[in-house]
Amino acid sequence: MSNGSGITPRAQDFSAWYNDAIMRAELADYSPVRGCMVIRPNGYAIWELMQRALDDMFKATGHRNAYFPLFIPQSFLEKEAEHVEGFAPQTAVVTRGGGKELEEPLVIRPTSETIIYAMFAKWIQSYRDLPLLINQWANIVRWELRTRLFLRTTEFLWQEGHTAHVDEAEAEREARMILGLYRRFAEEWMAMPVITGIKTASEKFAGALRTYAIEALMQDNRALQAGTSHNLGQNFAKVFGVQYQTAEGGVAHVWNTSWGVSTRLIGGLVMTHGDDVGIVCPPRLAPVQVVIVPIYKTDTERAAVMEVSTTSAEMLRAAGLRVELDGREGMKPGAKYYDWEGRGVPLRLEVGPRDVGQGQVTAAQRTGGKSPIRVGELVRSVTFRLEAIQRELLERARTRCEQRTRRGVTKGELIAMMNGEGGFAFGGFCGSGECEAAIKEQTKATIRVLPDEEFRSPIAPVRCVWCEAPSVAEAVWARAY
């Protein structure tokens, strides 16, 4: 910790800055349990806002919430060969219950495909039962050796959608629709621009036919996989016997999708917008959107200033905004500013005797800039400014991401970039796992996605960045969290 805000500067050590910013904002804390974190009220409040927004989007598209067991019998996990290979090494296993050794160990869900599709097999009989569109908000456990607050912890919170469809086309539409929904959430709520696309075989979900993802670029030029959506094909349906009677009277296996985002998004929010003072919350996800700080010396000043502060808080709250009035006694205004800046509150209203005299308050934006607002204009102006901050954060992040993106890279450029400053590198890809592995070996970079059309370069690359064989798809490389 080396500057006035008690936070390591980003340029000095981004990883230390990240932890400092989270601790300063009191978003989370380390727990005495290896690899597990505590989400503190300031962090959980962001998660609640994320949940509400996503849940509304899921429900608006016909999904319903349910809850499935935490425990998965070991034999279930083993039924789908790729799936168990992917997840078994990361599991936590219950071997004792009620004081006795269990006959069959229970795995704590690392994801719930197996237990959920076992239930779908009971519930789905006919094409009339389809599509079945389910979502679950739950905790997940994946044993991690190197953990990092929000980004990689042994336990985390997430939502997992699980759906069943009559055919491949409908499942594909669902997986794609959800990917678009995740993108919209990342951009419109988190103000975090993303690239969408498909994962290569080596990066896809264990057991999926195809995995789609949204990928964002953090301020240290490393990529964050922020959400995934899988077309699972009929892999799980065949293993768990999820069949239905078709409209024509035949019997067929359903097609499944699954998709999820997690508390990792909070880490993405911090690393997208934070500065050397601390975190910056996009207004739509800020638990406190506006903080009002009264400034006074004498009792007379206090009375006048508190009246305007209280009235302002009431007006803003009545307009549906999340407002705190910081009336703490015996604490200087500067100390209060410091406090709320560290928590990332997007807009601060300072109310001093001079402001009151002039029928105004002074608005300071967390993103910079300070100017007066007429009290009569308060609600309109604050709403307008919050919307402007939301847009500004997205634009800033987009500009940064574009500056850190290089297209049509050569092999040498890819190596230099990935071993140097990082960023998104677009280039041709021959489709071979060998090239992918060799690049990862030399640069630690992976193909984040084969980007969707709107993100591709105007001129498609002709040759593979690595082996110069014909390119089958443009790829985006980055070192990733």
Place this chain on the structure above:
Amino acid sequence: MSNGSGITPRAQDFSAWYNDAIMRAELADYSPVRGCMVIRPNGYAIWELMQRALDDMFKATGHRNAYFPLFIPQSFLEKEAEHVEGFAPQTAVVTRGGGKELEEPLVIRPTSETIIYAMFAKWIQSYRDLPLLINQWANIVRWELRTRLFLRTTEFLWQEGHTAHVDEAEAEREARMILGLYRRFAEEWMAMPVITGIKTASEKFAGALRTYAIEALMQDNRALQAGTSHNLGQNFAKVFGVQYQTAEGGVAHVWNTSWGVSTRLIGGLVMTHGDDVGIVCPPRLAPVQVVIVPIYKTDTERAAVMEVSTTSAEMLRAAGLRVELDGREGMKPGAKYYDWEGRGVPLRLEVGPRDVGQGQVTAAQRTGGKSPIRVGELVRSVTFRLEAIQRELLERARTRCEQRTRRGVTKGELIAMMNGEGGFAFGGFCGSGECEAAIKEQTKATIRVLPDEEFRSPIAPVRCVWCEAPSVAEAVWARAY
């Protein structure tokens, strides 16, 4: 299953009725995991409404949500002697993680006092940090041998509040305030009357100073403990070193409270209001409050009927009501009625050609009764009827509970009642654990609470129901879930 609704009548076998009613409403299902259930969308939607109402009440009283680890190191659980004795036999234990045997086994939280107060010790330094008012929505695991949907399952969902205070009086006020909040929720939302009071030593929470509870009487005359609130004293604070600097400059241990309600409440709702047709949802917790069923034979009729149905649905939704329009083709109205009755929808609106001709719809209440509503009066009248159903359900349940309550029972009456029809038995209690144990031995009844003043009999009992020693408090016995 033996009647037209495919449900065992309550009088024949209440326990079978309970399971049938839940399966018919698709609230839950058995899972392949021993002792664990699946909460299906219809059941989870009730839980979401319960959560929203409770969460609003917690936040309105200054509590904030957070999230703590699922895992508790075994040594933590063992720190508080009574606590471990109470919970250790019920734990599920993780002994393997990431493919290796763990050095210290991790217990899956059966409740989170130990892990939470370990964190409180880090966060609380001074009296200025108090009170600390935290709530967590989480899953809990307690190994159960005999399970029953919602009422007793190995895994369940709950909220657990955990607070820290400067002194006993403030902790006591908190525990009491929450008890009142639970009562209000049970009565105003669930339409389930409860008795409030304090638990005897043998029934209190393992590690608490005092446990308060709300107790409801189900239709089979067995009691359901529906929520508990504990004054934990300084027991956990001393064990985990939760200390603070007092305003006077000294050092003191905090006083804690904890309190919770769980998905068990859904079982309480079913057993309070259900009838031989299925469940009955109180309107405030009904995922679907109003279902509209169009009735027609010809295409001309269909057009007119669907127009009124659609307009009605829109008007009611605009008024904030939860409405389904059941437009399924090829399904007779009677089959639809049957379907929605089983799901407990409080109000059904039938829209037939004759209704349309007369500018009305026909409203059928799940609790009985059918009458027309003028289309122009729709929103006002439906709102009024839902409120009336909500009140009626509470009044019915209250009357039933009063009829099954006997005051001033003698020993012989207590034995006969508890081995017979059941109910709440009020009587004198000497305060001795021996009498309590003897009564439990002979009747399987326990003291549900020593009731709060407003529930006590007008004339206090003089002697213990069992041993005839002087009574120290009136007690309420019942056989309980």
